[in-house]
Amino acid sequence: MSFILEARDINYSYPATDAQALRGLNLRIPSGKKIALCGHNGSGKSTFFLHAIGIHRPAAGGMLWKGEPFSYRQDDLRTLRRQVGLVFQDPEQQLILSTPYEDVSYGLRNAGVPESDISLRTAHILASMQLTSLADKPIHHLSLGQKKRVALAGVLVLAPELLLLDEPTAYLDRASEQQLLAELDRIHAQGMTVVMATHDMNLAYAWADWVLVMDRGTCVMEGTPAEVFAQEETIVSLGLELPLLLDLWQAVPERLRRDAAPPRTAEAFKRFLLEQREAWEFLNI
Numbered sequence: 001m002s003f004i005l006e007a008r009d010i011n012y013s014y015p016a017t018d019a020q021a022l023r024g025l026n027l028r029i030p031s032g033k034k035i036a037l038c039g040h041n042g043s044g045k046s047t048f049f050l051h052a053i054g055i056h057r058p059a060a061g062g063m064l065w066k067g068e069p070f071s072y073r074q075d076d077l078r079t080l081r082r083q084v085g086l087v088f089q090d091p092e093q094q095l096i097l098s099t100p101y102e103d104v105s106y107g108l109r110n111a112g113v114p115e116s117d118i119s120l121r122t123a124h125i126l127a128s129m130q131l132t133s134l135a136d137k138p139i140h141h142l143s144l145g146q147k148k149r150v151a152l153a154g155v156l157v158l159a160p161e162l163l164l165l166d167e168p169t170a171y172l173d174r175a176s177e178q179q180l181l182a183e184l185d186r187i188h189a190q191g192m193t194v195v196m197a198t199h200d201m202n203l204a205y206a207w208a209d210w211v212l213v214m215d216r217g218t219c220v221m222e223g224t225p226a227e228v229f230a231q232e233e234t235i236v237s238l239g240l241e242l243p244l245l246l247d248l249w250q251a252v253p254e255r256l257r258r259d260a261a262p263p264r265t266a267e268a269f270k271r272f273l274l275e276q277r278e279a280w281e282f283l284n285i
């Protein structure tokens with residue numbers, strides 16, 4: 001497994017605070033995966049993301065991009081931020097201009113995209129985030145969920161190699177969440193590594209193919225969703241909950257589950273139950 005981004009032994013405290021937000025953080029982002037970054041409030045997820053684009057600088061330890069230590073020179077940071085896109089937890093921190101169309105096209109202009117491509121790419125990403133009808137509406141008139149989608153569009157349109165999303169589904173309704181996940185799957189299939197910080201363990205379990213868990217400024221678990229969530233006691237002791245599907249799966253008698261892999265979607269679970277029912281009916285049980 002190769003790692004696109006790594007944090008090594010990072011300590012970090014916010015100015016004028018005593019508590020360490022990151023303490024000896026070692027965390028590795030595997031290339032090409034869909035990664036869920038989990039952890040209770042204040043465990044350091046957002047602080048790690050801000051290190052990943054060089055906004056915060058570690059007090060000790062270092063960040064690596066494709067095995068190379070970060071350089072904090074202004075032009076190297078600019079290059080890094082073209083490769084790593086961060087969608088902030090709070091969209092207010094991200095949106096600069098007055099309408100979705102202006103905000104998204106500004107990012108492209110800033111990245112040096114030729115003027116002739118800008119309107120096409122902007123229109124395309126706004127359409128894929130279901131924002132076309134809001135394109136010219138003042139941003140301060142948008143709902144929080146709509147602002148989150150605009151902030152996402154503004155980063156997605158720049159097609160970074162590594163996409164970091166801080167709680168992207170918070171405030172999104174079910175339809176917007178499904179659209180976002182479909183869009184993420186599409187860009188992931190084109191080769192982008194996607195990391196999502198989330199409190200939604202059901203989403204982490206169903207969506208991710210790699211899970212990282214942070215606790216008090218360190219990374220305490222890493223592995224596939226099946227590996228990580230199999231450690232039920234640890235998950236619960238870290239203030240997280242077991243994904244609902246896995247919890248229900250464990251209520252299925254073991255002799256029925258046998259070697260079957262735990263289902264990751266409700267549809268797969270339903271299929272399993274229907275198969276069992278057919279087998280019972282066949283046996284006249």
Ligand SMILES: Nc1ncnc2c1ncn2[C@@H]1O[C@H](COP(=O)(O)OP(=O)(O)OP(=O)(O)O)[C@@H](O)[C@H]1O
Nearest residue numbers: 014017021039040041042043044045046047048089
């Ligand atoms: N701007 C700040 N100034 C001072 N302390 C901060 C600041 N931002 C975060 N912290 C502290 O740093 C620690 C890590 O916070 P961080 O925001 O990284 O956690 P998080 O895992 O993203 O939490 P959440 O799930 O609530 O978003 C917390 O103890 C928090 O209080």
Ligand SMILES: [Mg+2]
Nearest residue numbers: 045046089166
């Ligand atoms: Mg956070």
